[in-house]
Amino acid sequence: MADIELTDELISLERDAWAEIQRGELTVETAQAVQDAITAHAAATGQNRYDVEKTLKQAVRNPQ
Template structure:
């Protein structure tokens, strides 16, 4: 897999942050936050699809690489 573009990581991270904000919400607040999460997730998915098509890479593999980069970032050697 080629290097994952920073823009795709940023979009996926944004979607994950919006999903995290659902915790503890109810009613209208939950519904509004759910819409924000869906919009952010859709933007990330569309960008992944477009990048995969433009670079002729496997869309599934690209999506998995993006998710891995967001959920399991490499350790920062400076923090060890």
């Protein structure tokens, strides 16, 4: 898999979603915003959407 560059916007959106998930308060709007941003980023960079999402979740949820 090629290196996937994540934007500050993607990271911010995923952090917001992860915080909502941890509080048990994830909204449809937040989840949709993350998915829309992932899809747009993948299309703009020619990357696989699932790879972008996986990389993003790893960066936010397991930032070792």
